[in-house]
Amino acid sequence: MRIAMIAAVAENGAIGIDNKLPWYLPGDLRYFKAVTMGKPIIMGRKTFDSLRKPLPGRTNIVITRDSNYQPEGVKVVHSLDAALSLAEEVGLINGLDEMMIIGGEQIYRLAMERADRLYLTRVYQSFEGDAWFPELDQTCWSESQREDHFSEDEPPLKYSYQVLDRVQ
């Protein structure tokens, strides 16, 4: 099963601030929903806190070190390996070919070397942040798709949906 990560990343690498997204991009939220729907989604406890409730139509797998943590409607695990194994099981049962790692920074860093594909929304503006996407080793990735967009929401933003596949 392919291990994919999905993230929206500002020009300066910011992905979050105060446990929220730094921007308002409804088009990207629809894209995120379309790409992740039906698949197991793996996230860190802080990202789950920012969502407040499980995302419907997807098996929500949350990684934490807290053995007492058990919010309703999610599968709790205590390591990345346990998350990947559980997602693999769910995928096998449901005939899926891809699992999605949805953040945040700590989990992207942990999972980067295991990922086969990256779905990156490139936001062409810098934002204040306290969470960052790890720097990519350009020798490892090749762009297989790119789609440019413009949002007329406030502030207006140029962004692209980029898909990168691992080459080594």
Ligand SMILES: NC(=O)c1ccc[n+]([C@@H]2O[C@H](COP(=O)([O-])OP(=O)(O)OC[C@H]3O[C@@H](n4cnc5c(N)ncnc54)[C@H](OP(=O)(O)O)[C@@H]3O)[C@@H](O)[C@H]2O)c1
């Ligand atoms: N732009 C985007 O696409 C995007 C996507 C997702 C999130 N975000 C943003 O990213 C920020 C959150 O990122 P973050 O790095 O602060 O937090 P995070 O990665 O979402 O979650 C961190 C938590 O995961 C658990 N964890 C981390 N490593 C672990 C390990 N090795 N074993 C077991 N548990 C482990 C810990 O939970 P416990 O403390 O409970 O032990 C840790 O506090 C927010 O601002 C959010 O809005 C942005």
